[in-house]
Amino acid sequence: MKFVYRFGAHRADGSARMKDILGGKGANLAEMTNIGLPVPPGFTISTKACVHYMRTQEMPRRLPAEVRQGVRFIEEIVGRKLGDPAKPLLVSVRSGARASMPGMMDTILNLGLNDITVDGLARLTKNERFALDSYRRFIQMFSDVVLTTGDEEFEKILSSERKRSGAKTDADLDAETLGRIVGRYKAKVRELTGKDFPQTVEDQLWMAIEAVLKSWNNPRAQEYRRIYRIPDDWGTAVNVQAMVFGNLGEASATGVAFTRNPATGEPKFYGEYLNNAQGEDIVAGIRTPKPLEWLEAEQPRILKQLLTVFRKLERHYRDMQDVEFTVESGRLWVLQCRTGKRTPRSAVRIAFDMVRERLITQDDAVLRINPEEVHALLHPGLDPKAKYEPVAKGLGASPGAATGEVALTSERVIELAAAGHKTLLIRHQTSADDVAGMARAEGFLTAAGGMTSHAAVVARGMGKPCVVGCEALRVDYSVRKVKVGEKEISEGDVVTINGTTGEVIIGPVPLVEASFSKDFEAILSWADKRRRLGVRTNADLPRDAAKAREFGAEGIGLCRTEHMFFGEDRIGAMQEMIVAEDSVGRRKALAKLLPMQRNDFVRIFREMNGYPVTIRTLDPPLHEFLPKDEPGIERVAARMQVPKDKLARTVERLREENPMLGFRGCRLGITQPEITEMQARAIFEAACQVKAEGVDVRPEVMIPLVGDVREFVLQRDLVNQVARAVFEKQGIKVNYLVGTMIEVPRAALTADDVAREAEFFSFGTNDLTQMTYGFSRDDVGKFLPQYLELKILRRNPFETLDTEGVGMLVRLAVRMGHRARPELKVGICGEHGGDPDSIKFCHAVGMNYVSCSPYRVPVARLAAAHAALREEREQQAKAERRRSRKAK
Numbered sequence: 001m002k003f004v005y006r007f008g009a010h011r012a013d014g015s016a017r018m019k020d021i022l023g024g025k026g027a028n029l030a031e032m033t034n035i036g037l038p039v040p041p042g043f044t045i046s047t048k049a050c051v052h053y054m055r056t057q058e059m060p061r062r063l064p065a066e067v068r069q070g071v072r073f074i075e076e077i078v079g080r081k082l083g084d085p086a087k088p089l090l091v092s093v094r095s096g097a098r099a100s101m102p103g104m105m106d107t108i109l110n111l112g113l114n115d116i117t118v119d120g121l122a123r124l125t126k127n128e129r130f131a132l133d134s135y136r137r138f139i140q141m142f143s144d145v146v147l148t149t150g151d152e153e154f155e156k157i158l159s160s161e162r163k164r165s166g167a168k169t170d171a172d173l174d175a176e177t178l179g180r181i182v183g184r185y186k187a188k189v190r191e192l193t194g195k196d197f198p199q200t201v202e203d204q205l206w207m208a209i210e211a212v213l214k215s216w217n218n219p220r221a222q223e224y225r226r227i228y229r230i231p232d233d234w235g236t237a238v239n240v241q242a243m244v245f246g247n248l249g250e251a252s253a254t255g256v257a258f259t260r261n262p263a264t265g266e267p268k269f270y271g272e273y274l275n276n277a278q279g280e281d282i283v284a285g286i287r288t289p290k291p292l293e294w295l296e297a298e299q300p301r302i303l304k305q306l307l308t309v310f311r312k313l314e315r316h317y318r319d320m321q322d323v324e325f326t327v328e329s330g331r332l333w334v335l336q337c338r339t340g341k342r343t344p345r346s347a348v349r350i351a352f353d354m355v356r357e358r359l360i361t362q363d364d365a366v367l368r369i370n371p372e373e374v375h376a377l378l379h380p381g382l383d384p385k386a387k388y389e390p391v392a393k394g395l396g397a398s399p400g401a402a403t404g405e406v407a408l409t410s411e412r413v414i415e416l417a418a419a420g421h422k423t424l425l426i427r428h429q430t431s432a433d434d435v436a437g438m439a440r441a442e443g444f445l446t447a448a449g450g451m452t453s454h455a456a457v458v459a460r461g462m463g464k465p466c467v468v469g470c471e472a473l474r475v476d477y478s479v480r481k482v483k484v485g486e487k488e489i490s491e492g493d494v495v496t497i498n499g500t501t502g503e504v505i506i507g508p509v510p511l512v513e514a515s516f517s518k519d520f521e522a523i524l525s526w527a528d529k530r531r532r533l534g535v536r537t538n539a540d541l542p543r544d545a546a547k548a549r550e551f552g553a554e555g556i557g558l559c560r561t562e563h564m565f566f567g568e569d570r571i572g573a574m575q576e577m578i579v580a581e582d583s584v585g586r587r588k589a590l591a592k593l594l595p596m597q598r599n600d601f602v603r604i605f606r607e608m609n610g611y612p613v614t615i616r617t618l619d620p621p622l623h624e625f626l627p628k629d630e631p632g633i634e635r636v637a638a639r640m641q642v643p644k645d646k647l648a649r650t651v652e653r654l655r656e657e658n659p660m661l662g663f664r665g666c667r668l669g670i671t672q673p674e675i676t677e678m679q680a681r682a683i684f685e686a687a688c689q690v691k692a693e694g695v696d697v698r699p700e701v702m703i704p705l706v707g708d709v710r711e712f713v714l715q716r717d718l719v720n721q722v723a724r725a726v727f728e729k730q731g732i733k734v735n736y737l738v739g740t741m742i743e744v745p746r747a748a749l750t751a752d753d754v755a756r757e758a759e760f761f762s763f764g765t766n767d768l769t770q771m772t773y774g775f776s777r778d779d780v781g782k783f784l785p786q787y788l789e790l791k792i793l794r795r796n797p798f799e800t801l802d803t804e805g806v807g808m809l810v811r812l813a814v815r816m817g818h819r820a821r822p823e824l825k826v827g828i829c830g831e832h833g834g835d836p837d838s839i840k841f842c843h844a845v846g847m848n849y850v851s852c853s854p855y856r857v858p859v860a861r862l863a864a865a866h867a868a869l870r871e872e873r874e875q876q877a878k879a880e881r882r883r884s885r886k887a888k
Helices: 016-034 047-056 063-078 117-125 128-145 152-165 175-193 201-215 219-228 279-284 292-298 300-317 344-356 362-368 371-377 410-418 432-440 454-462 518-530 542-550 561-565 571-579 583-607 630-640 644-654 666-671 673-692 709-730 745-749 751-757 765-773 784-789 806-820 836-844 854-887
Strands: 004-008 042-045 091-097 108-111 236-242 253-258 270-275 321-328 331-339 395-398 401-407 423-427 443-446 466-468 473-476 481-484 487-490 494-498 503-506 534-538 556-560 612-616 698-703 737-742 760-763 825-828 849-852
Touching (some): 004 063, 016 042, 016 047, 016 300, 047 201, 047 236, 063 236, 117 128, 128 152, 128 175, 152 175, 201 236, 270 279, 270 292, 344 362, 362 854, 371 854, 401 410, 443 494, 466 494, 534 542, 556 849, 561 583, 583 612, 630 644, 666 673, 673 709, 698 760, 709 751, 745 751, 751 760, 751 806, 765 806, 806 825, 849 854
Parallel strands (some): 534 849, 698 737, 825 849
Antiparallel strands (some): 091 108, 401 494
8 A cells, every 4th residue: 555645846646636545735736746836846645544543543564664765755856855964855744634624733844953954054045044943933833733832832932032132023033033042942842841852853754744643633623524524534644845935035935825816706816925934924923914916016027927827726626726835035836725715605706707717617616606605695694804702602503693682582572673673582492482573583592402493493484593502591581681601681782693603792793784696696597407306495474485486496395384373463363262162162263363374375375376385284282372481371361361270271281291292283183173174274265366366376285293194184184175165165176285294203104005195295304303313302402412522423413314214214205105106296394405415315315395494495406406416427427437447
């Protein structure tokens, strides 16, 4: 097995295609060498060495010999030797995983310096100040990163010597002062480690290489991999490269540039540089860099060369590049290039422009846009220039940012909103009682709950920012205050939340509005041509449906009718129905709700003209519509003009130990059929009305929580009976479907029986995940972080579908359903319907559509196209491999 791959003098052992072996940095160094860029020579130790080291805690036996050959390769090209007292070779040592890993080991520069070679470097360059500056930098970096001393004590020494000599910056330190700093640094190393700073250059190199391999598993790197879902077994490569020096005087410099503006996407280079500096000076921020344009005046020839390099890199990689360069005494060297990180907005512009410039295809452009980052284009966010200090952090459950006066109850939100105030609803946890206030608040913040909690789901449906699971919050309703550590927030105080990052900030922070550019609309239209999955929306109100259509939804995959009952003018009738003691009383109350619900359906059908609308009959347990505490019971009893004790008894009677598994869904419709009857009547009367107006109406009635096919048959027959009666009375007939929500494992396991009776399946993966795992999505936050840390779970199953367990039930149900009814329409309407990885799974198992909250519709459109394009490219690659094998 080969471990070392060399690059230099316009030839390299590797290429950009070898990222798995060479890491991103090593692959790009090889590729830049191959295309003729001025790259300092070096070698890359492959990721296989890191994998071996992680497994055995030892270096591969063959590695030392290969590294020595690599060092000789560099020495031959540059004409200097590592450790040579007269002509010393200095090298840099960098990590480089196949994915960008900011948590990895910091770079080591100037390795190869010791008390002897520093004098040789001074004589060789005729610049004692430069040699001592390079040595003090090396001691500080090596001690911090490899010897793990930290940086603080060395910075104190550096600061005190700057002050003593009157130097404004490090570049102003003279040779005498730098020599004194070197002596103090070495003494500090001895004090902190109990050993002298290593003087043998071979030891320095091996210690640095081992430090890179160890850094793969440092806490920063592990956390970064967890967040960005990078596999633990990839390992990192190690890059050893000849040093070139940007600190040899004013004719030398170091810089970082982007071939296009990473913030706006403008097709113009963007970058900074520092004269007489090394790379870490720009990162450290000790000196203020100069805009790259200033090189035009200082070194016009270098700027011209750089622009040629930028054009060559973009044509070769067909993407915007992040480039690190050094100018050594008027000579340009390119140290690194990689695909540049960019804002979502600039990603869209760059992709669109590159299609127009014929650098990439429309398919490439679609694949360039990360679906998860699309949210930033749809929601307001914090002003990037704003400075603020978060006081707490929870889970960013719904993207965007919001600022408002704190309100701790839905009633307070309504009161403040009526007076023209912007509010932020803060609760320990929200429930269906809070929906009226949630509709008027700018955003929500809860102490409890997870990514699929009530607050999170409602926020995404409404397109409002939301932070949940912020356990640092202590909400005290009795005194109307919220405690965050030592700080206290009262109702009326202004708070800002960032629903993208989960940050909570006391006080206002300036916001910037989102924009939906024509470039992005064009890319979405290209995505629509390539995807096979339909994209619907979860919308409960006409305004949600309108917003979803604006974002390109092709129908409604889930209309939760219970959300229509929470308005101030409706909740009373709903509570009256619940308190009623018999069918007559319930029908009287439901008669009040019928015209309201019918009118909602009329408006939704109009918005979705020509597209299907899947309407779920009442699903949540009835207790969610009732007050929970004594003041609430008193208030509602007074409004309903019923005895307080009677209402309290009803509340107690409906209270359940485990509401998720209790009296809800089709169980309500079976035991109280007048509820389903009213809802079906509202649906079909609305459908007939809008059809008479010329609207193409396509209702689909969905029965929730079916576990046994007989439950479905009872409810379906009732829906059909109401439909026939309405059509006969109206003299109009409407085509419709009756199907079910697969959210109980038993329904998935008996899907063939269910499919013989149901015309469509829609997977309610929120509940299916809860019931399969036995997790409550609202309480899982108590242990989920530890499960993820211990790798019991690789992903939060409420964010990304568990394809091994829950997914197996879905696969089985789809296969059995299609076997029993080949024309069966199959979709997904749980929150997973807006998650790109879950959408990829839905594509793979052959679903017809996904449904998600309105603001995730563009995400789903892109993700569905990604799934189709990647599948197509994988098939093409397999076919190419087969042809290649046959040719051999």
